[in-house]
Amino acid sequence: VSSLPFLPRARRRRPLTPWRDHLRDGLWFAPLIGLASGWALATFMLALDRWIPSYLEDHDRPWLREGYEWFLDVASGAKEAIGTMSSAMLTFIGVVFSITLVALQMASQFTPRVVRVYVRSRVTKTTFAVFLMTFLYALRVQKEFGGSDSDPPALAASLAMGLVVTSLVVFVVYVHSTIRLMRVTYVIGYVTREALNVLAAQAYAPPVPALPDEPVALIPYRGSPGVLRDVDVTRLVFLARRHDVVIVLIPRVGDYLTHGMPLAEIHGTPNRRGAPAAAKVWPCLSIGVERTMHQDLTFGLRQLVDIASKALSPGINDPTTAVQALDRIHALLTLMSGIALGDRAHFDRHDVLRVIEPVAVWSDVVELSLTEIRLYGAGSPQVTRRLSAVLGDLLEITPLARCPELVRQQLLLRQAVERTYPDTAGRTFALEPDRQGIG
Structure with a gap:
């Protein structure tokens, strides 16, 4: 960090x-x-x-x-x-x-x-x-x-x-x-700043210890359908400490919850109060009609990708806006490459593990950030050249354990360009790394 x-x-x-x-x-x-x-x-x-x-x-x-x-x-x-x-x-x-x-x-x-x-x-x-x-x-x-x-x-x-x-x-x-x-540049910058604020909280998350025991209870969701927008971690940690258990959430922030789907697993040996009831776990979650940037790590990337995809649609055909969105995606991926992603562990005041919250891993983040832009922008050399520059820069700074996903994205980009440009000169030009697309 x-x-x-x-x-x-x-x-x-x-x-x-x-x-x-x-x-x-x-x-x-x-x-x-x-x-x-x-x-x-x-x-x-x-x-x-x-x-x-x-x-x-x-x-x-x-x-x-x-x-x-x-x-x-x-x-x-x-x-x-x-x-x-x-x-x-x-x-x-x-x-x-x-x-x-x-x-x-x-x-x-x-x-x-x-x-x-x-x-x-x-x-x-x-x-x-x-x-x-x-x-x-x-x-x-x-x-x-x-x-x-x-x-x-x-x-x-x-x-x-x-x-x-x-x-x-x-x-x-x-x-x-x-x-x-x-102005689209202001909107893109605003979304990026919000994503950085969410990313700051994730960057300092401690590693998740292993849970050798099997879950003693499974809590289903029994509410109205909606998007999981926020988790009241403090309240959930207090609930787990009161029952002396570990609560492992199954859906992550941003998932759509439906009635009856698995919501949380209870691990450990509960005290005399027993396992926490589902009615006590549900109030710790905020359910709404759409995602928010309050705790959702990937929602900022989702918005930037949507802006780029909309700009690359045939009705708009604005690859420059897509490149501007890619600039911010590049910045977010650069920061994410150096922090621990995946599940977050939350401890009580005695440093005892109480809650595990699922968070997107590195492969999920890269897929979200690049897949749709690669598919929709394969015919635009401005976009493919910027994508080549993004992947090349990330490979220089990303830890080796995370590089295979970036190499796979390079291969997919090369295949998409080969399907679009039949001539060698066109392919070479479209795959040339360029941080401005085409200047």
């Missing part, structure tokens, strides 16, 4: 609860917070506008009176401006919603798996929240101007002007962020 200086520092991740993930994948929470904030802020500012005149009548505060009179001058002609503001903010909200829909449509052209990058964008959620807050705030303040002979709400009106300026700044940031999200 010390030879991998670019690997991020491993961080302990909180369990992926359904409520937490629902908030991250939803666009409703931040706008509701914005509406509530707008109403509360308007209520506070209007109350402050009613309190300050009475306070000035009872106290001689020249500096406060001069400042409040300045705000009154600002608010004297603000009634029409605030009315225009409320209608304009509603129009802005429609524009932001339209731009968001266009961005989501653009994301689906890369691969449907990266739509979550747009949905989880903090800039998009903040923009909706600020615009809705300004809209409701302006409506509430505008009501206070209607037909009253008293002074206008000076502070509330002045703050309304400030919120409009803030909304315009947020809108500029939103447009910049959305345009950046529409």
